[in-house]
Amino acid sequence: MARTKLIAISGASGLLGKSFIAMLNPDIEVVHKLSFSTIKIDDIVNQIKISAESGAEYFLHLGWPASTTGDNYRISPKNFEALEKTLVAKRACNQFGISFIGLGTALDRFPFSDNTYSLTKYVTREVFLNDIKSGNITWLRPFFVFDNSYWPRFIHAEKEGPIEINDDAPRDYIYLNDVIRGIESVIRLDIKGEVDLGSQILRSPSELCSALGKQFYIKPSVSDKNETVFYIAELNEKLSSAWCAWETLKIFKE
Numbered sequence: 001m002a003r004t005k006l007i008a009i010s011g012a013s014g015l016l017g018k019s020f021i022a023m024l025n026p027d028i029e030v031v032h033k034l035s036f037s038t039i040k041i042d043d044i045v046n047q048i049k050i051s052a053e054s055g056a057e058y059f060l061h062l063g064w065p066a067s068t069t070g071d072n073y074r075i076s077p078k079n080f081e082a083l084e085k086t087l088v089a090k091r092a093c094n095q096f097g098i099s100f101i102g103l104g105t106a107l108d109r110f111p112f113s114d115n116t117y118s119l120t121k122y123v124t125r126e127v128f129l130n131d132i133k134s135g136n137i138t139w140l141r142p143f144f145v146f147d148n149s150y151w152p153r154f155i156h157a158e159k160e161g162p163i164e165i166n167d168d169a170p171r172d173y174i175y176l177n178d179v180i181r182g183i184e185s186v187i188r189l190d191i192k193g194e195v196d197l198g199s200q201i202l203r204s205p206s207e208l209c210s211a212l213g214k215q216f217y218i219k220p221s222v223s224d225k226n227e228t229v230f231y232i233a234e235l236n237e238k239l240s241s242a243w244c245a246w247e248t249l250k251i252f253k254e
Contacts, residue, residue, distance in 0.1 A: 003027075004026070004027055004028065004029050005027065005028045005029070005057060005058065005187050005188065006029050006031045006054075006055045006056050006057050006058075007028060007029070007030055007031065007056055007057065007058040007059070007060050007187060008030070008031060008032040008033070008034065008048070008051035008054070008056040008058070008059045008060070008098070009021075009030050009032075009033055009034070009059070009060045009061075009062060010033070010034040010035070010036045010059075010060070010061050010062055010063030010089070011036060011061070011062030011063030011064065011103075012030075012033045012035075012062075012063075013035070013037075014062060014063065014064075015145075015147070015150060015151055015176070016062045016103075016142075016145075016176075016179065016180070016183075017062045017063070019147075019176055019177070019180050020060075020062070020180050020183060020184075023177065023180050023181075023184075024184075025184060027188065028184060028187055028188065031051070031054040031055055031056050032047075032050060032051040032054045032056055034047050034048075034051070034063065034089075035063070036061075036063030036064070036082070036085055036089075037063065039085070041081075041084060041085055041088055044085060044088045044089050044092060045088065045092045045095070048089060048092035048093060048095075048096055048098065049092070049096055051096070051098060052096035052097065052098055056098055057098065057099060058098065058099045058100075058101055058187055059089065059093050059098045059099070059100055059101065060101045060183070060187070061086060061089060061090075061100065061101060061102050061103060062103055063082075064079075064082045064086075064103065064117075073117050074115045074116065074117045074118070075114075075115065075116055075117075076116065076117070077116065079116040079117050079119070079120040080116070080120060082120065083120040083123060083124055086102065086124055087124070087127060090102065090128065090131075090137065093137075099137070099138070099190075099192075100137040100138070101137070101138040101140060101183075101186070101187070102124065102128065102137065102138070102139050102140065103139075103140050103142070104121055104124070104125050104139050104140060104141040104194075105117075105118060105121050105141060105142070106141060106142070106143040106144060106171075106172065106196075106198070106230070106233075107121070107122075108121040108122045108124075108125045108141065109122065109125070110122060111123075125139060132193055132194050133193065133194075135192035135193050136192065137192065138186060138191060138192050138193065138195060139193070139194045139195065140182075140183065140186065140195050140197060141194065141195065141196045141197065141233070142174065142179045142182075142197045142198075143171070143172040143173070143174050143196065143197065143198035143199075143232075143233050144171045144172055144173045144174065144198075144230075145173075145174060145175075145176055145179055146173055146174070146175060146176065146208060146212075147175065147176040147177075148212065151176070154205075155205075155208065155209060155212065155214055161215075162214075162215035162216050162217050163209055163214055163215065163216040163217075164216070164217060164219060165205050165206055165209070165216055165217070165218045165219065166219055167205070167228055168204045168205055168206050168218050169204065169228040169229065169230060170202035170203055170204045170207075170230065171202060171203070171204075171205075171230040172198040172199055172200065172201065172202060172203075172230065172231075172232045172233050173199065173203050173208055173248065174197060174198050174199050174233075174245050174248050175245065175247045175248040175251055177247050178197070178199075178245040178246065178247050178248050179197050181243060182195075182197040182239065182243050182245075183197070185239055185242045185243040186239065188242075189238055189239070189242060191236060191238050191239055193236070194236075195236045195239060196233035196234050196235060196236070197233065197245075198232060198233025198235075198245070199232075199233070199245040199248045199249065200232045200233055200235060200245075201232065201252075202230065202232060203252065206218060207252070211251050211252050211253075212251075
């Protein structure tokens with residue numbers, strides 16, 4: 001029988017965190033939770049120490065305070081606070097011998113100056129890059145996550161009429177449950193380095209709407225513009241032996 005992996009987690013009340021807890025298999029156990037939306041930066045080291053004393057081998061850092069507020073998370077100044085807290089947490093994990101698992105994005109390789117969320121994720125990845133490439137930590141990069149009721153917001157917004165699509169450029173969409181199973185596999189297999197979680201297929205927002213049974217229309221001006229160019233996930237070889245975006249493929253009937 002496989003040994004149970006003990007972890008600490010931040011962001012347990014967020015979209016990924018709640019789903020991770022709800023879907024958790026018995027071979028992974030959460031022994032400590034940290035609320036990064038309320039924790040004081042001076043208390044982070046102590047909380048990581050408590051995680052270590054509770055037996056945690058991994059710290060799954062899903063918490064990014066800017067995304068839990070009512071603000072527009074893409075431009076919230078709280079992203080810079082989240083960046084600082086993440087740097088402290090990673091150093092504390094090194095101090096107490098816990099494997100750090102950080103959360104990036106599909107856009108964290110580029111410094112988008114008009115999007116503080118992507119910018120601070122980019123900076124975080126750059127700071128951690130040597131550790132990522134050396135296999136000292138894990139850097140998860142979920143691509144364009146969707147679910148049936150919440151995310152992305154433009155699809156599930158509470159308004160009458162069809163959904164307006166401003167940019168129908170294809171991107172690598174991946175269903176929430178597949179992301180969670182991917183994270184579990186990363187922990188289970190102790191995968192280090194950079195790990196993309198995507199379907200490796202580009203699909204447009206209009207295709208996503210169709211797959212979810214949503215009515216939509218594409219703004220006429222969109223067709224006159226150059227669409228944004230997105231790229232697909234690069235699957236980790238070790239992960240691909242144990243995981244695939246099965247539910248995403250099923251939703252898109254592929």
